[in-house]
Amino acid sequence: MHLDDLSRRLIDRFQHGLPLCAEPYAAMARELDCSEAAVLDALALLQQADALSRVGPVFEHSRAGASTLVALAVPEERLEQVAAQVNQHPEVNHNYLREHRYNLWFVLTAPHRAQIDQVLAQIAAETGLAPLDLPMQRAYRIDLGFPLGDTP
Structure with missing residues (x-):
């Protein structure tokens, strides 16, 4: 799968340190200087391509x-x-x-x-x-x- 710039930045930045707040995707978008819809679209495309299995915390x-x-x-x-x-x-x-x-x-x-x-x-x-x-x-x-x- 070819990754676009937003998908690559999204993966690099948020493999660790997912925002713990009421609107995590909006916080991710602000940090990546894009819209929340763009973040959600990129995540959906990564999941559809089987390049992403889940977004969420890893608990001890x-x-x-x-x-x-x-x-x-x-x-x-x-x-x-x-x-x-x-x-x-x-x-x-x-x-x-x-x-x-x-x-x-x-x-x-x-x-x-x-x-x-x-x-x-x-x-x-x-x-x-x-x-x-x-x-x-x-x-x-x-x-x-x-x-x-x-x-x-």
Whole structure:
């Protein structure tokens, strides 16, 4: 996808530090010297092109409740079906495919560990597959920003 100047500046500036205010898109527009409609249009185009999956905060999960990384070994012919079953749970995010015996990976977040255990049991019952529960032992912080700068 070719990025126009506004999209490139939008990504560079707001991968981190999304404005926390009543009108964040208007604040973004003021900083980028454009209209709020232009910001919303650029975000919509990025999402339609699958260049953007979401706009929102990343929370420190340990302060918001509990979370765990989960993997499932799904037979290839059942991948779409099982992914749809897993995605039905509002506690699920970051669902993605990997090249491994454990090929479907996702993160569960909930207010407390007991709810995570309940969702894991539900997923096992619904899919007939045993979830591999991989709770975080230690956090290693990395910067997930990807500056685009003037790259064409």
